Amino acid sequence: MSAGAVVNLGTLGMDQGAHLLVKRALRALPTGGSLRVLGDAPALQIHLGAWARAQGHGCTALAGACVLTRGNADQGRWHGAERAGGVDPSQDNAVAAHPSSRWGLAARGAKVEAGGPAFHFPLSDKDVVWTDDAARIYAQAAAAQWDPAVAIDWQAEIAHPEEIEDAVVQVMTYLIENEVAALMVPSRFLTQVHPHFREILQVLAIQAADEARHIEVFTRRAKLRRPELGLSTTGGQVSLKTLLDEPDFAMATFLLSVLGEGSFLELLRFLHRHAPDPITRQVAKLSAQDEARHVAFGMAHLCRHASLDPSLTGRFAQAVQRRHAELQHSAGLNEEVFDALILLAAGSWEPADIAMGWERVQELKASMDHGRQVRLRRLGFEPERAAELSALHTRNFM
Amino acid sequence: MTTPFTLGAVAYDPKVVTIWEGFKTWLETQDFAFDFVLYSNYERQVEGHFRGEYDVAWNSPLAWVQVRRIAEALGRNASGFCMRDTDCDLTSLLVARSDSGIASLQDLRGKTVGVGAPDSPQATLIPLLALQEAGLVLGEDVQVRVFDVLFGKHGDHVGGERDAARALMAGEIDAAAMIDGNHLAFTAEGTLPSGATTIAFQTPQYDHCIFTALDDVDPVVCERFTELLLAQRYDDPIVRPLLDLEGLKQWKPGRLSGFAQLERSVDDLSFSGAQTVRDFIAATIAEHQDGTR
Numbered sequence: 001m002s003a004g005a006v007v008n009l010g011t012l013g014m015d016q017g018a019h020l021l022v023k024r025a026l027r028a029l030p031t032g033g034s035l036r037v038l039g040d041a042p043a044l045q046i047h048l049g050a051w052a053r054a055q056g057h058g059c060t061a062l063a064g065a066c067v068l069t070r071g072n073a074d075q076g077r078w079h080g081a082e083r084a085g086g087v088d089p090s091q092d093n094a095v096a097a098h099p100s101s102r103w104g105l106a107a108r109g110a111k112v113e114a115g116g117p118a119f120h121f122p123l124s125d126k127d128v129v130w131t132d133d134a135a136r137i138y139a140q141a142a143a144a145q146w147d148p149a150v151a152i153d154w155q156a157e158i159a160h161p162e163e164i165e166d167a168v169v170q171v172m173t174y175l176i177e178n179e180v181a182a183l184m185v186p187s188r189f190l191t192q193v194h195p196h197f198r199e200i201l202q203v204l205a206i207q208a209a210d211e212a213r214h215i216e217v218f219t220r221r222a223k224l225r226r227p228e229l230g231l232s233t234t235g236g237q238v239s240l241k242t243l244l245d246e247p248d249f250a251m252a253t254f255l256l257s258v259l260g261e262g263s264f265l266e267l268l269r270f271l272h273r274h275a276p277d278p279i280t281r282q283v284a285k286l287s288a289q290d291e292a293r294h295v296a297f298g299m300a301h302l303c304r305h306a307s308l309d310p311s312l313t314g315r316f317a318q319a320v321q322r323r324h325a326e327l328q329h330s331a332g333l334n335e336e337v338f339d340a341l342i343l344l345a346a347g348s349w350e351p352a353d354i355a356m357g358w359e360r361v362q363e364l365k366a367s368m369d370h371g372r373q374v375r376l377r378r379l380g381f382e383p384e385r386a387a388e389l390s391a392l393h394t395r396n397f398m
Numbered sequence: 399m400t401t402p403f404t405l406g407a408v409a410y411d412p413k414v415v416t417i418w419e420g421f422k423t424w425l426e427t428q429d430f431a432f433d434f435v436l437y438s439n440y441e442r443q444v445e446g447h448f449r450g451e452y453d454v455a456w457n458s459p460l461a462w463v464q465v466r467r468i469a470e471a472l473g474r475n476a477s478g479f480c481m482r483d484t485d486c487d488l489t490s491l492l493v494a495r496s497d498s499g500i501a502s503l504q505d506l507r508g509k510t511v512g513v514g515a516p517d518s519p520q521a522t523l524i525p526l527l528a529l530q531e532a533g534l535v536l537g538e539d540v541q542v543r544v545f546d547v548l549f550g551k552h553g554d555h556v557g558g559e560r561d562a563a564r565a566l567m568a569g570e571i572d573a574a575a576m577i578d579g580n581h582l583a584f585t586a587e588g589t590l591p592s593g594a595t596t597i598a599f600q601t602p603q604y605d606h607c608i609f610t611a612l613d614d615v616d617p618v619v620c621e622r623f624t625e626l627l628l629a630q631r632y633d634d635p636i637v638r639p640l641l642d643l644e645g646l647k648q649w650k651p652g653r654l655s656g657f658a659q660l661e662r663s664v665d666d667l668s669f670s671g672a673q674t675v676r677d678f679i680a681a682t683i684a685e686h687q688d689g690t691r
């Protein structure tokens with residue numbers, strides 16, 4: 001043995017963290033290398049012997065000090081360990097096309113010990129979930145979170161007639177059940193996405209938080225003047241159930257975000273412009289800002305996915321047609337909601353105002369249709385096909 | 399092979415099933431047919447060995463001594479062929495409170511020593527042997543308090559040692575016996591506050607568990623089994639979790655040089671646990687001698 005390495009622990013005991021110093025000194029040695037350990041802690045030699053035995057190092061007492069002989073078990077643990085991509089998604093190969101199921105919950109960029117358990121994440125193809133825009137969208141969303149208690153002036157005056165308030169409550173009731181669908185659909189997929197796609201998980205999580213807040217503010221608005229909520233119809237729920245039943249991530253995102261939330265966004269903008277009281281206008285405005293991000297995220301990863309998989313748009317078209325067929329014998333948007341929107345936009349029972357309200361709802365439907373067609377064309381549909389498919393979208397709006 | 403090579407092991411903890419199921423699965427990948435039978439205590443396992451219920455035993459050091467003595471009396475041959483790196487060169491300690499002034503075996507005269515299970519080599523038999531060999535008469539010069547009434551697990555369960563350590567800090571006993579690594583572990587976990595205890599005595603080194611075969615084992619198959627164990631590497635991610643569970647980094651060829659203290663305690667120790675061991679050995683020898691007569 002050469003004079004070699006020495007570590008002096010002073011009075012620090014192995015029961016007080018001295019093993020950190022010993023490990024550090026051993027790491028600098030090759031397998032078989034010797035380390036003299038000096039120190040005055042009581043029981044140091046006994047503890048060193050027990051510790052070394054458990055760690056796979058040799059230990060002999062020599063001239064009043066312990067001499068450790070470096071084993072290789074600590075290196076053995078990291079034999080075959082694999083770097084799980086890179087932490088910065090802009091670097092080459094940072095985001096794997098098919099991350100290993102054995103990377104599990106490890107942070108992207110961590111070095112993963114070999115032999116870990118295989119996790120089952122059904123959504124583990126980069127092509128299916130990824131967009132480079134996710135990090136930016138998440139950062140925007142995190143910066144744009146708002147507190148319902150302070151962002152909305154809940155004390156603002158409500159001056160409209162009682163029956164107009166009934167219409168507002170009915171629209172809020174409808175919005176809440178749609179927001180619940182918008183919360184549950186991405187949440188279900190969130191737990192299926194391989195955590196390697198960290199930014200996608202983050203976007204889906206904050207999207208769920210947005211929807212939770214929307215449910216809160218619409219409920220709170222509805223309760224301001226009424227002890228009970230409005231009506232929930234079979235037709236509306238049948239339409240939403242088809243979204244919850246869609247097992248494919250791309251199809252569900254397409255139906256929910258691109259077609260549904262896209263149309264919903266127009267509805268919220270309509271409420272922001274035409275609602276009879278400032279509170280309803282505020283909740284609609286703030287919710288619309290969040291909703292726009294959800295649409296942007298859906299469009300971003302579906303545009304990328306469609307560019308990589310030419311069969312995707314064909315499957316989108318089938319999904320629209322299938323859903324249309326399922327829903328064609330249901331009522332779609334309930335009359336109560338439709339009438340409530342007209343009345344809400346009219347603001348009174350004067351025939352001239354009703355005419356204006358009706359006209360505004362026609363404009364709403366036209367702008368929803370226009371928005372859907374624009375997004376369908378961006379996904380790669382020809383204009384005529386986009387118009388056809390938009391027309392088949394559910395009468396429930398979402 | 400039509401009958402798989404079968405191991406006897408004691409189920410001192412539920413993880414024992416996980417360990418040997420894991421070995422079974424791994425050995426199958428090496429084209430080695432393997433199975434195991436579990437016993438609830440080492441004495442049943444030792445009896446089972448002489449009845450031919452399995453091929454080799456994963457024995458505690460005391461079970462090894464039992465098998466070796468019974469085999470010798472019956473004119474048979476026992477061999478210890480493989481062990482863990484962590485089975486080699488253990489020591490046990492007699493630990494006292496720092497403020498007690500107890501710094502040697504002689505200082506324990508008139509005191510009470512807490513030990514583990516009555517048949518624990520590391521926490522009872524070997525430390526008590528040290529006291530007796532230093533001239534102290536157990537039960538007269540020094541009182542012995544047993545902290546684990548379980549007989550048959552040979553102290554594989556750490557509970558008795560921890561209970562003795564707690565009693566030491568509570569002032570109920572004057573010294574506690576424990577394996578060296580447990581002093582470090584109990585101090586690190588806070589059962590023994592750092593600096594609150596002193597080591598009154600450290601035993602000479604001894605060895606622990608060992609794979610044991612009798613002379614009826616198929617030597618070719620046993621040799622292959624040993625080769626496979628010795629070839630297990632800690633850097634193999636399939637094998638590593640098994641080694642971690644069983645508490646080793648590397649298998650070593652068996653050596654028989656580390657059982658002298660335990661042999662002496664079985665011969666000479668004036669203590670009920672040792673007497674029970676002697677009675678078991680004698681009864682098992684007698685049973686087999688009757689059977690062959």
Ligand SMILES: [Fe+2]
Nearest residue numbers: 179182211214
């Ligand atoms: Fe929403």
